[in-house]
Amino acid sequence: MDLIKSLENLWLSSGFVVITWKQVIMIMIACLLIYLAIKKEFEPLLLLPIAFGMLVANLPLGGLDKVPIYEFKDGQLITKEIGGLFYYLYKGVELDIYPPLIFLGVGAMTDFGPLIANPSSILMGAGAQFGIFFTFICALLLGFDSRQAASISIIGGADGPTAIYLASQLAKELLGPIAVAAYSYMALVPLIQPPIMKALTTKEERTVRMDQLRHVKKVEKIIFPIVVTVLVTLFLPSIAPLISMLMLGNLFRESLVVDRLSDTAQNALINIITIFLGVTVGGTAKAELFLRADTIKIIILGVVAFSISTVGGVVIGKIMYKLSGGKVNPLIGSAGVSAVPMAARVSQVVGQEEDPGNFLLMHAMGPNVAGVIGTAIAAGILLTLFK
Structure with missing residues (x-):
């Protein structure tokens, strides 16, 4: 018994x-x-x-x-x-520690050379932010307040750390669903973007071969992160933690005098933070909080935001295709979202489906890294307006 x-x-x-x-x-x-x-x-x-x-x-x-x-x-x-x-690991999210450290690693892994070589890429990166502001309006119409709508809309930038940074300051009650949606859509870039890209472009546009980018000097690559840090931080102090860490990581990379620090930021540090951040973001998706009407709305708005951002980038790419006399492949405009380097790789893959000898990756990296900066700036604007 x-x-x-x-x-x-x-x-x-x-x-x-x-x-x-x-x-x-x-x-x-x-x-x-x-x-x-x-x-x-x-x-x-x-x-x-x-x-x-x-x-x-x-x-x-x-x-x-x-x-x-x-x-x-x-x-x-x-x-x-x-x-x-999870309680202790989540403090890194709650206290805005993980997002800037992720940006440090991203900066150390990112080559801003394609953007410096082709400054017009900024236009495609800016066009890809349209989904953020479009979704902000949609979220207001669905009953979210302005702070919640701002936090939800940043999903359109396809930048998980920025989404977490903004939501933790404006709408902590929605941080879980927003973070899961943002990171899930980042992971699903190869699934979501290609149908939109193909629907908006013609075969002729997709087969455009672009001229090789000019060589960017070392001094240009060193000056760039310093100038961007100064200008963006002066204009939007609220986003200083993200921009400064992004550019510090890039300065580690380009200075060529702190290889150990650059290697740590690119590998060990970002891998550790990715584990902590990923597990704790997933840990916020508890049934009682996640399976609610507002969460379903956020998931839908996230798709809308990301899709419209992709559309915005491709449309700007098409305009540049026309203005350049057919020298710009509009597929690279889709890389204007902030998912580095996933979105750039998607541009390359879709381009090579039409022409296996077409190499768009480096051209797409210009809008892609512009999108990282653009999404951070968009978040800074929203944070300044609604905090």
């Missing part, structure tokens, strides 16, 4: 007894995302930790997000019960 009672108690203390149908749905969604990350290789570096964080967050009684309990004893604050792992 004691054995039976012990087995009964073991069963009653398990998560099987208290798991809800909503949690089961979230577990199924997480498994689908894991499948897409592993089998389809949809940006697994992002999608896999996010999906696994979502999975374990919806397994009941795990206590991963448990809040610590403190008490005063003899005039001192002591920890009576420690918090869960």
Whole structure:
């Protein structure tokens, strides 16, 4: 009888007894995302930790997000019960630590040479921000307040760290759904963008071979991050943490005198932060918070934002194709979203489907890195207006 009672108690203390149908749905969604990350290789570096964080967050009684309990004893604050792992890791999101560190790594991995060599790329990067402001209006019409609408709209920039940075300051209550949507759509760039690109361009436009970019001198590459940091920070102080870390990482790369720091930022640091950020972002997608009408709206608005941003970039590319007399391939305009270098690779892939000998990657990197800066500036504008 004691054995039976012990087995009964073991069963009653398990998560099987208290798991809800909503949690089961979230577990199924997480498994689908894991499948897409592993089998389809949809940006697994992002999608896999996010999906696994979502999975374990919806397994009941795990206590991963448990809040610590403190008490005063003899005039001192002591920890009576420690918090869960996700509680502490999430502080990096809550305190805006992870996004700037991610930008440091992105800056160290990014070559701004294509943008410097072809400054007109800025126009395509700017055009790809149209989805942000279009979605802001749509979110207001769907009943979100201005701060929430601003946070949701930044998904259109396809920049997860910027989305987290903005949402943590304007709409913390929506941080989970916004972060998951932003990173999920970043991972699904190869799936979402090509149909839009092909629908908006002709075969003739897609087969345009662009002239080789000019060589960019080292001094230009060193001056660029310094000038951008000064100008953007003076204009939008609110976005200084992101821009300064992005440009510091790039200065590490281009100066050629701090190879160890550049290597750390490009590899060890960004990999560690990606794990922490991905798992904690996924951990915010708990069933009781995620399966709500507002979340469904955010997911839909995210698709709209990202699609319109892609459209905006391609349309500017088509205009530049006309103005240049057919020398600009409009496919590179889709890379104006901030997903580096995913969006640029998509431009390359779609271009080579029409002409296997066409190499658009470096040309697409111009709008792509312009999009990183453009999305940060858009976030700074929204933060300045609505904080």
